[in-house]
Amino acid sequence: MQYRFFFVLLTLAYPLFAQQPTARQITRHINNLASDKMKGRGTGSPENAKAARYIVRHFKKYGLTPLGTNGYYQPFTAKVRRVVVPDSLRKAANVIGFLDNEAPYTIVIGAHYDHLGMGRQGSSLDSLPQGKIHNGADDNASGVAGLLELAQYFAQNSVKEPYNFLFMAFGAEELGLQGSRYFLNNPTLPLEKMNFMICMDMIGRYNPDRGVGIGGYGTSNTWPAVFNGLSSTIKFFTDRAGNGGSDNAAFYAKQIPVLFFHTGGHPDYHRPTDDPGKIDASAEEAILRLEINLIENAMQHPKMNFTAVK
DSSP: OHHHHHHHHHHHHHHHHHTSOOHHHHHHHHHHHSSGGGGGGBTTSHHHHHHHHHHHHHHHHTTOEEOSSBTTEEEEEEEOOSSOOTTOEEEEEEEEEEEOOSOSOEEEEEEEOOBOTTTTSSOOOSSSOTTOOOOOIIIIIHHHHHHHHHHHHHHSSSOOOSSEEEEEEESOGGGTSHHHHHHHHSOSSOGGGEEEEEEESSOSOOOTTTOEEEEOTTSOTTHHHHHTTOOOSSOEEEESOOSSSSTHHHHHHTTOOEEEEEOOOOTTTTSTTOOGGGOOHHHHHHHHHHHHHHHHHHTTSOOOOOOOOO
């Protein structure tokens, strides 16, 4: 009888526990997005569109409401500026899902899903990049995996949070933050309703001597209170600046407080050697649990003000 009672309790508790990010799920997402079959997810490629469909499939699974201009998609035209190629204008899209908690303000969580493709769109650091698959496992399949794990957690944790969530996978980041800038100039949710933005770009190569960097600490005077007493199983450090690194810079330019999570540069950055086998999924799991703690702390505070970092 005691065993049966324990089993019932365990069964009831398991769904909540199961929504926590796990290294296994992170690895699965990264292996899918950064395999050789995906050919580097270059903007405008069939593989980039396939990556977008992968994200849409999971947004649907998690029950997020479409908030693009065409279902979950917000299509736009991206331009390759850094090299001269025949297809310098390319079809691109942001992928946008909304978790409506009937709250007045919304937390934005984002990561870009494009990479350098076959090395023909510029930005590769390989000496002869053309025709080589740039898998972009860390940059930024790791961030998309984080986006999907956080979307699952907040959508399926059986808690009606005091803020809504906008989950966004940005296109054409590698071509100059084009997806996030397009969204901010054509928002599908009023910018004044956004509380803050969390950006994940390259969170898969944790170095315990360095720790995970969190930029944007100076973009609101509420952040120190949010970080106060923050529990973490992983080393981290903060930086005040909010206008560099990734798509967070576009939100900072619109005077929206930001945080930017990253595990730093490495020799495989923007090279064909940025492969899934080099990702530390267990450390990324710890980083995402840190982000959950931080977001839950932030939700105990009123809407944040923006402060410019000098």
